[in-house]
Amino acid sequence: MKNFDSRSFDGDRLVLASHNQGKLAELRALLSPLGISVLSAGEAGLTAPEETGATFEENAALKARAAVGETGLPALADDSGLSVDALGGAPGVYSARWAAADGDHAPAIARVERELGEQDPAARFVCVLALAWPDGHVELARGEAAGRLVFPPRGESGFGYDPIFVPEGEARSFAEMTPGEKRAHSHRSRAMAAMMDRVFAAR
Template sequence: MKIVLASNNAKKLVELQALFAPLGVELVTQGSLGIPEAEEPFHTFVENALTKARHAAKLSGLPALADDSGLAVDALGGAPGVLSARYATLFGQPKSDADNNRVLLEKMQGRDERTARFVCALVAVKSEADPEPLIAMGRWQGQLLQSLEGEGGFGYDPLLFIPSEGRSVGQMSAEEKNRLSHRALASVDLARQMREVWHLG
């Protein structure tokens, strides 16, 4: 089955293709089909992922898969949340990983509660009007560090310490991250649903 991925992220394509290949799924990016990115107006990961999936399905005529992910910090009421990629811009700063991390550390100064998690919502639809979207959530629990640790990964990876691993996500290899991450957890659940509901694999 050919499924359009509502993303143009090459790393995400490789990561998800490897996971869903055993189901006989071939992922193609929406950009390769000339589909523009969808608006993401909602406050929750699930609503944004569903909007992106329906948008890609409508314009491609194919089943679609979309994810929305980010960092949720308990002490900040779940922020940066769905605005994780552009968190710094909310405070008049440039949009970059370095600025996002710097602003987050500033907001966390003097706070004792440092629990946080990476969150991923993965949604698959057979068509734009699919009444039964498949929805999977993955959460990777950790604690925010006082400073960056590790050169790997991207985004907030060097700031999230994973107690069970004894290091930050930024100190993990790509292979370790792909096996343990919020997106990996959501992907495993979504693949299970695809087997059971869509009868793939």
């Protein structure tokens, strides 16, 4: 059901406030049917703001507002991560910060394996999308993909923690799937579907 306080997006251009090439590719593919001109963070020359929020929602909104402030254009931001049940939801909003400074997730994956040990491998990917307008209005949408962790990492596709995550109902990790197969299960696709219902339904 549509939230009466929500706002439809009727523009023809927006900024994707991410420097993560994997996320950008997924978001561009999800937005492509809408006929919206998309400007990446790199193309817009955006600086990455410090992610000071305690939740995915807070960080996504923070990044979207920062992009609007730099460009004057509506901006769509993603904050997402891996939440491991046995680790109390960690790494959660710190998923990217567990990785190396150059974005290499091998150290982060090793840390997850080390801290998980023999505990229950149940986990989920979480994605929150924030769409911000120049007047300060922000729409949020959340998507989750439940599954389990597998070690050692499997597959060469995807990015981040994809090689150790197998979604419910599948035998393959996200990194063993094609981009289209991953989109059928992914947290980002589910967040975008919720955002579509909220703000893009009229397009």
